[in-house]
Amino acid sequence: MTNATNTSTPVTTGLYIGGSERQAASTLEIADPGKPGVTVGHAAAAGPGDVDEAIAAAKAAYPGWSALSAQERAGQMRAALEGIADFRDEDAAILSQENGKIRMEAWVDSLVFEIRWNLALALADEVEATKVLPPAPGIPVTTTVAFQPLGVVTVIVPFNWPIAILAASLPHALLAGNTAIVKPPPTAPLATTRVVQRIAEKLPPGVLNVVTGKDADMAALITSPDVAKVCFTGSVGGGQRIMEMAAKSLTRVTLELGGNDAAVILADAILDDTHLDRLYAAIFDTTGQICMNAKRIYVHRSRLDEVVAGLAGRLEQAVIGYGLQEGTTMGPLHSPAQKAFVTELIEEAKAAGADVREYGSLPTDPALQGGNFMRPALVIDPDPALRVVTQEQFGPVIPLIPFDTEEEGIEAANATWAGLCGSVWTADPATADRVGGKLVCGYVWVNDHGATRLDLRAPFGGMKQSGMGREQGIEGVRAFQDTRAIAHLEPADPSGV
Template identity: 45%
Template structure:
């Protein structure tokens, strides 16, 4: 099936909607395949697995190919075969390919709209957020391409004692493992970097959200020589270990939970394969007593907490507020939360969609139930668009848990949903101690009207990224490296440093005066 045929197929299926924009039960679904050596192909076993709409868990959106270990081997072999020619290109030549990909992702408005609507149906996020994620992918290719000139520079060390040249070279086949929550945006923090560095790749999207990623990856691969980009979809229990332990894989870049990240490290150790791990976060936000708390600030704070129904690794997940501003913050956030409409993300009036899957829904509901059982003041806000669908789908209203015990799971664990504890502190020292009292260390934020004070506090936070007077992906500077401390990860994505993660150093030297 050609790209044009896929676009027409998607458009037809997305057109099968009710008057309000919600798809009919039993509407036609599509099937996505694997991508191996430029071939859009079925799994060797011909197996597929279903993908359902989290707003209506009985509504089938499509099927994806269920790869086998044999398919993983084929994909890794294809990437290995394509590697020498791809690595031999200059940075400028590879950057040109990245720019072609960015253009291709945005050039067909009808295709882009169809993929956006499909993404909302399979993932649950509202249309506006789906469009943001799809557009961000292309932007990250453009930004990464801009590093080509700087990457091409070599360090020269004239003798004595030796003439020495130090430069970086690609590692080989890179396995890119992408989670379900922001699969395309997160792919944009790995894929263009791996390609510009000179690697070829095998991508494994999450089975919880893989239809739109599969179609988008295919579109990108069409801009490159066969085998540079390969993709396998399926169960991690079937293809996870074969990919992690494949002898041709020379780099693993994984984004996901801490538990799975530990397994990635264990399996990578079998071949001493280097890893980059971007794992969970339990981000603390510190609202100091001099913070500007106008309507715009509350909107940024709310977005940092509840964007994508809170299913973001860098979301604000623990909010610590100076005791003098506590009531103001609770009131300001509650006012915005009460305006939210929870429902199917395809509907224009809906501002918060469902959680992506039943497992995450059950985790979030258990955290809320535990907080209620402990006697906490738990406030569930917002409006339900359709009561019957709300009960059937994986919906959770925006929820605040006020001043819970610091030992409760809603504080100590990553909620990964639309619920946040709001706690008070007496002074900056206590706030810093509370923020750092965790095994997580992904992101944090400081809210203050004094930039020097904000910087002093920020420098003492144990986190890979700290936002000032904002929080989350809409405040992210993609030029900076992104990753975590402690259990939140190893290594960095994004920025110039994100490209270097896919390379290693090569030193060449000679007698003094002979080379330089």
């Protein structure tokens, strides 16, 4: 693992298996999404044999790691995290280049990892909690219900917030007593690999491993009978493939998949600068490439013009450019394919007669020509059947759809395949609780929305096709444990009574 001292030096990362870094027979070339033809670095491309060795290393480390108490594991994990902030600026620069997002967001990506890791360690006292069921009529046993770890787990993260997303599950899995293999995204693996390896180097060999490479060579991370669980964050299609592969060995899965989040803005919503800033960030952070971003805005008809004007005023100030350039507020999309898809959605809406308004100017720097940059867009009062409404855009475009009654807004918000997050915007707390309680999704904000506003202590996950299982909190720890009951037969009363 090279220590890049400046952002123009290509970064090289290897595999980390069983306590040792190693290279592979080939590498992945990591492209810069903002600068066509520029290579950010190279990541080792593991072959099937490397993957098998990573699984074997994690399996060998499991007995010793799981035998420790939760407090002992927490102590080692706390020590392993020390110094992570020392590399944050460097990691952020690398992540910005391989991902495309602005430097500030890349810096926060690593910060959230540290926060989530420490929040997980604070749960150590709850990990080994037990419940005792006393004898009852017809049941002459005292039963202790306890928790035990599963074994080897695989954690697969996406390109958009890979380091932060990793910490929604990895520390919980390790704290529960499992050993782990991390698979960073193949198109943006460099910064994530660096962070994971630094931590793994301070843990017993094999407890934490990291492998990078092509998805086609990684199947054993899901199908191996030695892998007890797979935790995957990504698209619905990716989740379906993971679930199908895991079914062959009945491997358990936690899936945090795509979202089509609805923000429901009621007639009494507070639409001052503070709230409009929150709404804008909820839509356009990371150029719209966050699963829990607002993807559909349902606005009471009486407030539509205010919302459009508020978002338009902020979009007019957007600076579209390279993620590491000072002043840039919106970087490129991660891939040419995603840019083409979002462009298609916008053009389809225009062709259908929707009111489409685009903002900002594309960068003029010759080095950025052909990069995955897009002008953000508002699509006002579109046909609800258009794909810009029904599909997850994952880009800088948002439909704004008016409604007339609260019931109509709720019905429209729920009329989707997705159920990740949602939000209610109202001045009345009772209304917020009533409407929020009717949204079919795993997480609801009130007068806010988005990843930066997530309570990192609370369980997080989706309903419907947005996934299954929960991450974060003690629920996230339990997701990497199984229950075990031990029943003791009550001794017979020697008096015979």
